[in-house]
Amino acid sequence: MKSFSELHVPGDPFILPCAWDVASAQLFAEAGHPAVGTTSLGVAAAIGAADEDRETLIATADLAVELRRALPGLPLTCDFEDGYGDGPEFVVEIVRENFAIADGPGGLLVDGINIQDSRHGQMHEPAVLAAKVTAIKEAFPALFVNARIDTFWLGQDSLGEVLERIDAYVDAGADGIFVPGSLDLATIETITSRRRVPVNVLASPRYSKSDLAEAGVARISTGSLLYRAAMSGALSSLQVLADDRPAQAENVLSYRAFTELDRVSVRSRPGGR
Template identity: 35%
Template sequence: MSRAAAFRALHHGRAPDDPLVLPGPWDAASARVFAEAGFPALATPSAGVAASLGYADGSTPADEMFAAVARIVRAVDVPVSADVEGGYGLAPKELVERLLEAGAVGCNLEDSTGAGLKDPAEHAEWLAGVREAAGDRLFLNARIDTFVRGVDAPEAAVERAAAYVAAGADCVYPIAAPVAVLPLLRAGIRGPVNVLARPGEGPSPAVLGGLGATRVTFGPGLQRHAEQAVRENAERLAARLPR
C-alpha cells in the first residue's frame, strides 16, 4: 500500500470518539518529536512553517514552503500532508508535481484569498483539476473559509462542502467552525470532516470526534505553544544575566 493510500485509510472506519489526530510540525525537529510520540501521520500548518522561516502567515514564497515540507518529510517515516494555502497561483498539474516532489501524501487547499471568499463553483472546478492531475496519489483536504470570513450560516459551509466533494475532495475543513454547529455540519456533509482544535483550550479531540470531527488538526497552535515555552526560558535566562 502506498503512503497516500495508507493516509487515506486512516480517515475511514473510525469510532466517533476516536478521530484522526494530526499534529502540525513546523520543521524537521518538531516532526521527529511528533512521530516518535506515536502519531500515525502529520499535517503541516502553513502559518507555523511561515513563523519558523521568518515570514508572516501567508507570505512564504512557494519555493521555501515546498522545501520546508520536503525537509519535514525526509525527517520522519510517517505520512505527511502539507498545507499549501491557496496553491500559490500554480496550475493544478504543477501544484501536484511540486507536492509529490516534496514527498507529501496530501494537501490543504484554501477557498479564500486576501480579497475574500472565492467563487465556490470556480474553486470546485480548480479542485477538480487538482484531483485529475493527482489521481489517487494525494489526499485532498478542501478548506472552507466561510466562518473566518464572517459568513456564519452553517448552510453556506455545507453548500461549499458538497461542491468540493463532488469535485473530488477527500475531506473538507470548515476552519474555525463553532463547536455548536459541528453536529449540523456533520449531518450535512458527505465524507470526512476536519475540525480545528486549540491546544489546551476547548473540547478534547475525543469530544470533537463525538460532535462530528473525522480528523483533528491544530493549525499553528502547537508551534505557538513551543514559541511561548522558548520565550519563557529566554526570559528566565535573561533575568540571570549581569546587570
C-alpha cells in the same frame, strides 16, 4: 501502517500535529502520531514571510523533501494555502513541479494537501476552489485533497454558506472537508451530518478529542497551535531570565533529545527530489 486516507474515521478522529521543521516532525512521530502535517504559519515565520501570501511554496516544498527523507514511512500532508495560483491548470503544474517524486506515494512527496477557499481575508467564489480540486484530483487521483472552508475562520457566521461550499467541493472531488474556526458542537454536528467525506476541525480550547469524536469528526488538526505554543514557551523562558531568576529547565526537552534526532541524517535518506 494505515494509509493516510484510512486514518480518517468519522467518530474516531486522529490528531494531526502540524510541524514547521524536521525536528518537530520527528518528535511528533516519536510520540506515536500516525501522520504529520505542516503549518503554513510556522513555515512562513521561518522565512520572514506573511502567512497565506503565496510566499511559502519553495519553503514548503523543501520541507516536504526533508520530511519525506527523515520519515519515509509516515503519511505526510502539507498546507497548500490557496494553491499558490489562480487557475486550476496553473495549480496542477505547481503540484507537479514542486512535489513530484518517482518513488513517492502516488508519485508525490506528500500523501495529502490542504487547500483553502480564501486569500488575504477574502473568500473566493465556491467555483474557484471547486475547479482547483477537480483539476488536482484528475491529475493526482491518489492525493488526499482536503478542501478548507474559511467562512467561520474569517468571522462570517453563515452555516448555510458552509454547507453549500461543502456540497460544491465534495462534488468537485474533495476527499475531506476542513472547517476551521471557533465552532460549537451543534454546528460541528450539523456539518458532520451533512458529510459525504470525512470532516476535519481545529483542536479546540473548549472541547476534548472525545467531545469532537461524539460530534462525528474524523480528523483534528493542530494548525499553528504547536508552533505558537513553542514560541510562547520560549518567550516565557526568556522572561524568567530577564526577571533575574535561574533558568527553568524542568519539563524541557534535553539537548541530547535533539542531538539524537540529528544522528539520523536526513540528507542520507533516499527519495528526495
